[in-house]
Amino acid sequence: MKEYEVIIIGGGPAGMAAALKVNNEGCKALIIEREERLGGILKQCIHDGFGVLKFNERLTGPEYALKYKNIIKNKDIDILLKTFVIEIKKDKDFHIKIINENGIHILKTKTVIFSTGCRERTSKQIFIQGERPAGIYNAGTAQYMTNIMGFMPGKNCIILGSGDIGLIMARRLTLEGAKVLGVYEIKDTPSGLTRNIRQCLYDYDIPLYLSHSITKIFGKERIEAVEISKVNKNYELIENSKKIIKCDTLILSVGLIPENELLEDLGITIDKKTNGAFVDNDFMSVEIPGIFICGNALHVNDLVDYVSESGEIAGKKACEYIKNKKTNNKNTKVDINENFLYIVPQYINENSNDEIIFYFRSKKRFENAKLKIFLDDKIVEKNYNKLIPAEMEKLTIKNIKNKKISMILE
Numbered sequence: 001m002k003e004y005e006v007i008i009i010g011g012g013p014a015g016m017a018a019a020l021k022v023n024n025e026g027c028k029a030l031i032i033e034r035e036e037r038l039g040g041i042l043k044q045c046i047h048d049g050f051g052v053l054k055f056n057e058r059l060t061g062p063e064y065a066l067k068y069k070n071i072i073k074n075k076d077i078d079i080l081l082k083t084f085v086i087e088i089k090k091d092k093d094f095h096i097k098i099i100n101e102n103g104i105h106i107l108k109t110k111t112v113i114f115s116t117g118c119r120e121r122t123s124k125q126i127f128i129q130g131e132r133p134a135g136i137y138n139a140g141t142a143q144y145m146t147n148i149m150g151f152m153p154g155k156n157c158i159i160l161g162s163g164d165i166g167l168i169m170a171r172r173l174t175l176e177g178a179k180v181l182g183v184y185e186i187k188d189t190p191s192g193l194t195r196n197i198r199q200c201l202y203d204y205d206i207p208l209y210l211s212h213s214i215t216k217i218f219g220k221e222r223i224e225a226v227e228i229s230k231v232n233k234n235y236e237l238i239e240n241s242k243k244i245i246k247c248d249t250l251i252l253s254v255g256l257i258p259e260n261e262l263l264e265d266l267g268i269t270i271d272k273k274t275n276g277a278f279v280d281n282d283f284m285s286v287e288i289p290g291i292f293i294c295g296n297a298l299h300v301n302d303l304v305d306y307v308s309e310s311g312e313i314a315g316k317k318a319c320e321y322i323k324n325k326k327t328n329n330k331n332t333k334v335d336i337n338e339n340f341l342y343i344v345p346q347y348i349n350e351n352s353n354d355e356i357i358f359y360f361r362s363k364k365r366f367e368n369a370k371l372k373i374f375l376d377d378k379i380v381e382k383n384y385n386k387l388i389p390a391e392m393e394k395l396t397i398k399n400i401k402n403k404k405i406s407m408i409l410e
């Protein structure tokens with residue numbers, strides 16, 4: 001049985017950043033990736049906007065991934081492609097069951113870094129009445145078809161949900177010659193980044209309809225039309241607001257969910273707010289030491305730069321754990337008030353003297369928001385002109401060793 005110090009599951013930007021850090025820290029890493037190339041979701045994101053924070057450049061997804069791949073290929077990092085992790089067991093070490101063209105094998109490792117990314121919510125998870133004809137795609141699938149396979153998903157498209165992938169696909173399909181008839185969002189605020197609303201919809205005259213949803217699908221073989229209705233603040237349908245719109249394609253952009261089945265099988269509880277695990281400031285699971293989680297598997301990030309950053313933290317901390325430099329978990333929960341959608345990490349290792357990076361989202365829109373951070377008796381205040389759930393915030397706090405920490409957003 002082959003043994004490693006760190007096994008990284010998932011070769012997207014989080015996994016690649018983690019592997020490089022592990023290598024820099026002098027430990028032996030293996031990346032396991034189920035696809036035939038490294039790069040994760042970046043491979044299909046041919047628009048630019050990646051790497052502004054990390055490289056001070058506006059790169060496309062494949063360019064961002066290539067920067068990492070070029071460094072990795074010259075390092076002593078093992079990579080298993082076209083290999084799926086199907087099970088993990090733990091005694092003193094972790095035993096990782098993999099399947100690939102050579103069969104089923106078990107690998108042994110002291111630590112595991114989960115960088116498995118996330119997947120899209122599907123049509124089965126949002127209930128729409130009517131038939132189930134062809135022509136209904138998740139935005140990421142439509143993106144894969146258009147950018148990797150070179151196929152057009154359709155000519156007259158409706159987009160349901162204003163998530164970033166849907167917004168990016170609205171622009172992409174328009175550039176490829178399709179007509180995007182509109183983006184329909186059930187909430188009264190958009191789900192995607194403000195910059196994507198502007199650059200992907202308004203710059204291309206694609207209308208955005210807030211407080212609207214699709215209530216019925218028509219068509220037997222291929223989708224032919226959808227019924228759209230207005231909704232009130234409680235998402236209840238408004239009488240007499242129904243409208244039928246002809247289309248041949250429906251694209252769903254209704255949210256991403258961290259891919260965490262392997263963690264759940266290990267008995268790790270999933271935080272209902274993030275859909276990821278509960279971790280401390282080292283991104284180590286608070287339930288099973290030796291498991292580190294980073295990137296979109298931990299919570300859905302807006303920017304790939306933050307994804308890479310979390311991979312680096314997980315990689316560094318996994319090595320410290322192996323070298324027994326990481327003092328054992330003595331965690332305290334970070335208390336937050338109801339105005340937070342979530343905060344990551346949710347716990348702080350009390351013995352940690354590091355500066356701590358928090359990522360958080362607000363539950364609703366705030367103008368001139370105030371964040372009060374209580375460190376024992378000391379209060380630090382931070383002001384934000386605007387906070388919206390669609391945009392993640394990053395917060396760095398120093399000197400919190402042995403302190404209780406709570407935060408109030410108002």
Ligand SMILES: Cc1cc2nc3c(=O)[nH]c(=O)nc-3n(C[C@H](O)[C@H](O)[C@H](O)COP(=O)(O)OP(=O)(O)OC[C@H]3O[C@@H](n4cnc5c(N)ncnc54)[C@H](O)[C@@H]3O)c2cc1C
Nearest residue numbers: 010012013014034040041049085116117165295296303304
């Ligand atoms: C459509 C779209 C547009 C985006 N646009 C931007 C943008 O403009 N700017 C920006 O900064 N960010 C953007 N992002 C965000 C950014 O791409 C993601 O945040 C980032 O790719 C997430 O990285 P990750 O490594 O966590 O996950 P992923 O990139 O999803 O990688 C996870 C990897 O894990 C592998 N894997 C999962 N489970 C297993 C298993 N059991 N065994 C083996 N391998 C496994 C998967 O195959 C995958 O390769 C966009 C994202 C999307 C989806």
